[in-house]
Amino acid sequence: MQNLEAPSSVLGRYFTNLVAWMNGAGVVWVFALMFLICADITGRTVFDSPIRGVTEMVSLSLVACVFLQIAYAIYRSRLTRAEVVVGKVQAHQPVLASDWTAVLLGVGCLMFVLLAVGAWPDFMRAFRTGEFAGVEGMFTVQVWPIKLLLVGGAAVAALECLRQLIGKISDSASLGRGELRSMPRPVVFIVPLLIVACVAILWLAGVEPRTIGVVMIAIVLLLIALGMPIAIALLLVGFLGLAVLKQDFGIATLTLALAAEGTISEYVFAAVPLFVLMGLFVNASDIGRDAFRAAQRMFGWIYGGLGVATVAANALFAAITGISIASAAIFSKIAVPEMVRQGYTAKFAVGLTAGSSVLGMLIPPSLLLIIYGVIAEVSIGGLFIAAVIPGILLAIAFAAGVVLMAWLTPGFVGHVDRRHADAGSMSWLEVLIGILPVFVLIILVLGGIYGGVFTPTEAGAAGAFAAMCLALLKRRLDWPKLWEVMRETGQVSVTILFLIIAASTFSRMLALTGLPQDVAAFLGGTGLGMFGFLAAYLLLLVVLGTVLDSTSILLILLPLALPVVGELGGNLIWFGIVSVVGIEIGLMTPPLGLSVYVIKSSLDDDSISLGTIFAGAFPFVLITLAVTIVLMAFPQLSLVLLPS
Structure with missing residues (x-):
């Protein structure tokens, strides 16, 4: 419209x-x-x-x-x-x-x-x-x-x-x-x-x-x-x-x-606007820039270290935002110009930024996991715990991919060197000060949830308030900026919540038809088993990801998929992690590729086309796909930290 x-x-x-x-x-x-x-x-x-x-x-x-x-x-x-x-x-x-x-x-x-x-x-x-x-x-x-x-x-x-x-x-x-x-x-x-x-x-x-x-x-x-x-x-x-x-x-x-x-008149749904608010306050406070400089100082000595630093900074930022598009918008302005200046190709720089931004949807606290938890009626805290190892695994896979590509495909990555002269101007004390706010927010939000102090909704409120205080202490928040953050929070939240209302209407209709139960019974009797279902499910996630956003895919597919998982004896928390990682692939694939479009609009550089960003992100699509398959094959990677 x-x-x-x-x-x-x-x-x-x-x-x-x-x-x-x-x-x-x-x-x-x-x-x-x-x-x-x-x-x-x-x-x-x-x-x-x-x-x-x-x-x-x-x-x-x-x-x-x-x-x-x-x-x-x-x-x-x-x-x-x-x-x-x-x-x-x-x-x-x-x-x-x-x-x-x-x-x-x-x-x-x-x-x-x-x-x-x-x-x-x-x-x-x-x-x-x-x-x-x-x-x-x-x-x-x-x-x-x-x-x-x-x-x-x-x-x-x-x-x-x-x-x-x-x-x-x-x-x-x-x-x-x-x-x-x-x-x-x-x-x-x-x-x-x-x-x-x-x-x-x-x-x-x-x-x-x-x-x-x-x-x-x-x-x-x-x-x-x-x-x-x-x-x-x-x-x-x-x-x-x-x-x-x-x-x-x-x-x-x-x-x-x-x-x-x-549909949304439940306390847990307040986590949506509160975590969005937290992410936008974090964005306003320039914590992402501080995290990138600190990561650059720590990993600059590695061949391709600036790329590894981009992955590490995205992982840290993801642990306090839960929104992939926020990471894409921030690091396209921070990491891409610095990488190009130090010899990386523009294609690789924007592709890596698009790829590593998807960590925001997996590493807790994740907005997509919150939505999944409400729809599937499973513990959001359990989902957050289950996402820790998969999130670390995906970040390590991205970092390893960067190093390998730097050695094996210099034409694609660029003529990089073990540079850390610029980052080296930071002392280790400055590095610690730079990443301290990140760890404060992580401990407050995730520690509060895991320690039983907060519910996810309360953690979102506490995290948003703490992020606002950090932005004020760093003098990054004035009245116009505050209103901009509040207004954007409202618009992002109303889009998601109204979509959940609409999906609830559609789901009620499907439930009355009995179709989800029939699909579950049919697939359970075909003999394909869980692996066959997951293969088809992953293919469907990738296909839908080319034209739909992550939340829409989740809301449309879950009414059909959840009964099947139950019929086949799958764990719904593990299935939530697999779903989110699989959906992340769509953030990098054409023609929609939401993270790609966010990077394009944030850069405002006509010399970098959408095709260039999609081509640069393709290796990270393959890495994410490989990690998804590993998580499907080894459910314990997602469940090992959960209490028995």
Whole structure:
């Protein structure tokens, strides 16, 4: 969904200001959650007096924050979608692309209207009955204001889609007057009409639920491939599937609202915005630069040592952020120029940065592992422990690959030397001071989780607060920078959380079809065993990784994969580690390759093309693939540190 310039009409300006103010309220609310949870931690551990109702307040707040900010996310085009097909159509058929975008905006508007309509009766009921959350006599809070924000936020998001739709129709008309179009405008309605016809046939023919599930999976993949925002595609197909299964659009509409309200209203989901906030504060504090200089000092004497230092710095940074794209953005500005200056080829420098950035999704605390833990209903702390050895193994494999490539393929790596003169200006005391904040955050977050002091959500709040304090102490955080961090936290978080809501709707529909259980039973009876399933699963991860982002892959595949793993007797924690490492390959492969695009945009260097970055990252794709296979073959590498 493409954002437009602010409208010139008075009404349009008022509406745009409303969207901005709602987003600002959601941003501040997310930031306030960090202080609330930290205050609860302090009260509980220091004064033995926890704040009552924190869990309920945080859980309800997540729903409010998402729907306060969703309209702004649409305005800023932050909803994740696959750009491959749309980008090619835009380049060769701009009128057709504009018309198709208008269709997508219309679908988005419809889905948000359905969300608002479905949530309205529940809001009215809560308002009339005085429904509350909490325990009487201890802590209670009225829930109708949260339900009202859900209704209002969905309605404003629908209006934002409608505003953009009107603007897009106007754009299409102006484009059409200036050129002879090779394809007629009605062509954009072919796919929607086919979907309507397909749903009508399924409704009238009374086909079995499994067939409905298969058809709905095919439709959602088609819509995602054609550029529909992934969350909207999952909502739409989940809604249509539920309507066909229940033979009732009213039930499907109410289920949409239930998913919107109930999916993320759990305390553990607050870990998502809190770890994002922590990562962005770490980014603002220049800890990544300090870690790189310290690693350069330690590994500069090795042949190819600057490449090894890049891997080591990424590993350290990953242990305090949990977001791969943050590592890619930071080290593309820090490591790439320094490597090129010291004789490394630009292709190798950007490829190594893209490759080593994926450590952020594996080395705990990992945002992807948190999402997996919630969906698979396994211990997030257990997942973090299980990821330690695989994370170290992948980092060592990258470092060893750098050294081998430096010796064996100097044409690819560059004419490097054992240089550490620049880094050598740092004393070992300065090195220690440079990496001390990293270890402080690691001990605080991971030590708190492993030691039983914090839950993952509390660790995210404590880590975010500590990272903010570090940024203030280093004088890297002023008011504009603070607002930028808060706003970006809100937008990243709302994109992920709304995607989880949409995936929940789709998963509920699939569960009703019985398809996941049938797939599990079929694969369990084929005799392929766990290894055969994993081979097919890994191939599917790599293929989907070429067009989808990591979170979307996880949310789409897990409803089908988890029952199979259970049927085959696999350990769900080990499977989570394998899934995350396999998904990381998609961050480096064309045509999507999210880390590659982040590096390209961060460098802003026309001499380094996307093709150059993809080519440079290819050896690290192979290394990651090899490590994934090793982890599949030897589950104990992931499970050895877990308590028996």
